[in-house]
Ligand SMILES: Nc1ncnc2c1ncn2[C@@H]1O[C@H](COP(=O)(O)OP(=O)(O)O)[C@@H](O)[C@H]1O
């Protein structure tokens with residue numbers, strides 16, 4: 001039986017503007033189709049931090065500067081980012097499938113993910129969205145819009161929004177039907193549009209769910225054999241960016257937890273990835289393993305030539 005893998009795509013697979021994104025998704029599509037051609041069932045999750053921030057800011061400025069556009073709530077901006085990224089990704093994957101004569105289909109499912117309205121994440125915004133700004137620019141936007149900005153590792157200031165923990169993928173059954181039919185599915189884009197359950201049905205909330213955490217939830221619920229997190233580095237490191245940096249080819253859940261307690265993984269970047277891998281490996285009913293590696297070397301990593309594997 002074909003192995004089922006959930007692939008979480010990081011920012012370097014998508015770029016920061018439409019031109020860059022169209023160019024980068026062509027490379028991303030090659031990697032995805034390589035995996036599909038190798039016999040894997042592939043389900044794709046992806047980030048949306050830069051994109052949802054861009055859409056939200058554009059809508060806010062247009063609405064408040066005479067652009068004659070209506071106020072656009074944040075969850076709707078999240079939905080727009082799923083459509084915009086999914087459109088480019090599915091188009092590139094369809095083109096790559098067709099170029100190689102592979103008779104498979106690819107489509108994006110606009111996906112909602114239920115979160116707890118009492119999640120402590122709502123009180124402490126942590127998820128960076130949009131572009132980087134100077135201190136002065138950030139202060140001016142914060143004063144006008146009431147946004148929260150934080151300084152991001154010496155790279156400038158970035159807006160942060162709440163990032164609650166994903167609890168349930170609303171369209172899971174639809175995703176599973178398409179995967180069972182042999183199609184490549186793009187889902188939980190930007191971690192999924194966050195919604196809360198109310199007596200009147202689902203209601204969108206202003207937040208951005210971490211896509212690695214949603215991809216881990218998806219991998220558990222869809223009984224994936226592997227969760228693959230693709231980012232900018234080939235392997236997870238200890239003493240990252242220090243003279244004695246060391247790449248890890250593998251770690252068990254308990255080894256990963258020990259390294260977390262020793263603060264080896266940066267909170268806004270590698271930590272949620274390692275935590276998502278632990279979550280999947282621990283809860284997987286298929287004895288699943290997780291892999292963190294770079295987009296460019298995904299196929300090699302699946303052959304054990306690079307990447308960091310996380311096992312029980
Ligand atoms: N211990 C570590 N090992 C490897 N990379 C790390 C580590 N700590 C932080 N990083 C950084 O985390 C980055 C991945 O996080 P991020 O850029 O947020 O991912 P994404 O690809 O999802 O946008 C890596 O490219 C690297 O710069």
Ligand SMILES: NC(=O)OP(=O)(O)O
Pocket residue numbers: 010011046047048049050128189190191208209210211212
């Ligand atoms: N939603 C999300 O995790 O986006 P980024 O990967 O862009 O931070």
